[in-house]
Amino acid sequence: AQSVTQPDIHITVSEGASLELRCNYSYGATPYLFWYVQSPGQGLQLLLKYFSGDTLVQGIKGFEAEFKRSQSSFNLRKPSVHWSDAAEYFCAVQGGKLIFGQGTELSVKP
């Protein structure tokens, strides 16, 4: 069965620092992978997605993610975090249906 694990429930980084949010998935074939962001009180917005091809994908707001098949991972990165990036981030895998991870809440220190 497909599943997604986000090991970090909450992460705090300083503004301007780099960010990496971890995501591990379980799926029998090559999955479709997504990262969504949810700002407080808002719905989910798609940051980026991986379907096939280049394993490093670029998204909106300066985010990128790298698909590593050998590690079953799809980690999200940003070189320099802005205060407005504070939100909850969800990794999702889409095989038969879209399955979400538990989410990682990002706090940004001034």
Next chain:
Amino acid sequence: NAGVTQTPKFRVLKTGQSMTLLCAQDMNHEYMYWYRQDPGMGLRLIHYSVGEGTTAKGEVPDGYNVSRLKKQNFLLGLESAAPSQTSVYFCASSTGLAASGNEQFFGPGTRLTVL
């Protein structure tokens, strides 16, 4: 182009009351979904629809019913609300099958509290 909209935004119910949540999309999407979001559990699929007049169960369907009488609308009903149904409910839509990697577009959510 409003995308996916949800009505109402907030609601408080007493145990045993019923209510209907409305989701509407103006993107002509065939597929629509209802999720619930609970702390530490991500989003879980309640029911979904692959086209007008069709519905199917998701991961956590018990206590909910749905209807898709019009392509643009997807209704989620709670016949007898329970405190365990306190949650934030999200509707989503997509052009095609999840297995084909179609992106889902989400509404802003409905925050429901059952006392």
